[in-house]
Amino acid sequence: MPPTNHFNMPRASTRRPPWPVYQFGFGNEFTSEAIQGALPPHNNPKRCPYGLYAEQISGTAFTMPRHKNRRTWTYRIRPSAAQENVFPDTQLATLLTEPDHVTPERLRWGPIPVTNPQEGPHTFVEGLITIAGAGDPADRNGLAIYTYTANKSMINCCFSSSDGDMLIVPEKGTFRFQTELGDLVVPPGHIVVIPRGIRFAVKFFDQESPGSTIYDGAARGYVLEVYSGSFELPNLGPIGANGLANPRDFRYPTASFDDKTVEYLSITKYQGGIFKCRLFSSPFDVVAWHGNYAPFAYDLSLFCPMNSVRFDHPDPSIFTVLTVPGPIEGLAVADFVIFPPRWSSQENTFRLPYFHRNCMSEYMGVIFGAYEAKDSQRFGPGCSTLHAAMAPHGPDAASFKRYMRSLADTPTRSSSNELAFMFETSKMLKLTDFAMTTEYRDTSYPSCWNGLEGKFEPNMR
């Protein structure tokens, strides 16, 4: 049995079998060879070891400053260029990023059952549904938010987005992400980031028989795709050199390859459209690679939360796991923030999220359990909310009243089985038809703040 973390979930950040072998360290310059000697002594020899083809994948412009430059050299059985003509795809309509509804209303959605809206068997890529977005991949500016369900592994089929890096947050179902650079096993409570342009297939994983191919399962989760920049660790400022998400806990794949000459379907998202082409062999044919442009996974239970130890409720930026900085210092294109299990011990402090209006937009979801300031029946795992820029929100009336009756100065520990997250963006989001009209939208949501009656007791100080 793999060891468990304090969410009682399998802990994939171990080097021990049966998990794939990983390399560790955020943004490191890695080397990996599935067969000894497959890495050539320099990037681009005329003849590579074992006759392999050399191919570079550039994640940043060639000329980016060294500390921002991202690229990986792959040594593969066939070059990716050996693919058939590309055609627009007409099947994956729910994945098109064309959100055009505008509303400042507070929105909430219930969990989408794994069989909907794609009735019957569907893979991760078939079950991705665009909820909201901003900007345009053509300008390399903006982002998209998706939810997904899946009950079938992607077999002989791969996906990549030419539009941006994708951060995937599983809520249900353990996946094996087969990528060009190797495998990452990602259970709920972990996240994975697949950089722009890297091909991957999403397969179900059975920890009891890790080597076998599992065709079916039940999975659900959330995705954030950013069209500019990439996910970085936030600066820590006066916190110091350690804390929040520590670089050593980010795990990267090691080379492992298929040498299969079967027909593959390659699906690509490009400028918001979906395109497909046939390959005549597996795209997962990289025998060795080196570089710093690679997918990675992270176990959220390893996040080291910081907080106030005397009074007041810090802003949720204190729980930022990853950020995509924008051109203005301190103004993120998107932040990925979690609300991890922790002790709350502030004195004379309203410890629930304060009532607020935020210039940023906040999309939230639940991975495990409940969220401290919301009705757990209506904001449980698989649910989501969107509080648009400047939309007033905070604890619902029932949570507020419950909290005000509690003995708040006693240190309290949130349950280890609770984990919510937020995608926070400086962009103004538009919503898709699906988001506005789905039967899973809970149109009664704004009424959760009814019952917060006026309070003013002039004789009380």
Ligand SMILES: O=C(O)Cc1cc(O)ccc1O
């Ligand atoms: O709206 C939310 O629940 C997220 C949130 C949490 C918090 O503790 C402070 C501000 C905030 O936006």
Ligand SMILES: [Fe+2]
């Ligand atoms: Fe908020």
